[in-house]
């Protein structure tokens with residue numbers, strides 16, 4: 577079977593290769609074996625290849641934080657999934673044609689779900705959902721501000737916020753995205769810049785923004801913090817700039833703004849396995865109903881992993897880069 581391996585950390589499309597490796601074998605009693613049908617290339621996968629992600633395993637290593645698969649065999653002690661079911665995997669190393677995992681890590685998805693969307697259910701939808709629920713007790717009519725609003729997480733957050741009657745200010749780096757994001761439910765779409773807080777105050781009529789959600793880092797974190805109300809919370813959940821947050825101390829001292837961080841693993845770890853399955857069942861149902869959607873730019877075969885990674889690194893894409901390791905989807 578084929579599997580993506582990196583033999584050293586560095587430029588993703590230089591260090592990753594599609595290798596021929598032994599099959600994963602039959603499942604143990606508490607295991608599940610599935611064929612990987614599709615996986616996305618997320619920013620965290622790029623950092624994994626570069627060696628700048630929080631996890632840096634010994635080499636050779638296989639990237640891949642998420643995927644969708646079809647079960648081909650289950651161990652005798654596994655009862656919640658069966659052969660033929662679609663599953664997502666709570667564990668990593670998914671850039672391969674086949675995976676053998678603990679049964680508890682295989683979360684079933686409804687039959688008939690769009691495979692491209694299913695490949696992206698594991699990480700970004702619960703990230704957007706939990707960031708809206710775990711930090712501030714938001715009520716309908718409250719305001720939320722986020723940057724990287726055109727990212728997969730950002731778009732999902734717009735839709736989930738709208739469902740809850742929340743208003744969103746969506747900070748982007750390309751003005752031409754405004755109509756698209758407003759069609760999803762964005763109230764305000766605004767281009768990032770030094771005078772962001774003043775412009776946001778004007779367009780929201782000085783609304784008290786209770787939650788900020790931020791994934792650029794550096795001075796961009798500070799610009800989001802400057803926009804929120806006294807006592808509000810800003811959640812830093814990624815660093816597209818590669819920089820640590822830079823925030824004016826007056827926000828903490830004079831205005832009591834809280835700056836905290838989110839990591840999906842920590843968010844899910846607070847919940848029981850049953851609750852986690854419930855969260856994914858709800859998100860999958862929303863995908864099936866067409867309510868949650870992440871645009872896809874291109875789907876590559878696994879043999880073209882280098883081209884896929886180089887494409888994923890380019891800005892201005894119209895959605896995610898996916899890889900279909902078995903047959904085309």
Ligand SMILES: NC(=O)c1ccc[n+]([C@@H]2O[C@H](COP(=O)([O-])OP(=O)(O)OC[C@H]3O[C@@H](n4cnc5c(N)ncnc54)[C@H](OP(=O)(O)O)[C@@H]3O)[C@@H](O)[C@H]2O)c1
Nearest residue numbers: 619703726727728729791813814815816817838839840892
């Ligand atoms: N903490 C967690 O548990 C968790 C979970 C999921 C995701 N994340 C983080 O969430 C962020 C978004 O992930 P995603 O998968 O949704 O991303 P994505 O769909 O690949 O989109 C990346 C976004 O980042 C923007 N961007 C790229 N470089 C930038 C820069 N230097 N300055 C400003 N904007 C920049 C892009 O803008 P354009 O649209 O203009 O190209 C695009 O909107 C990432 O940082 C990721 O690590 C964190």
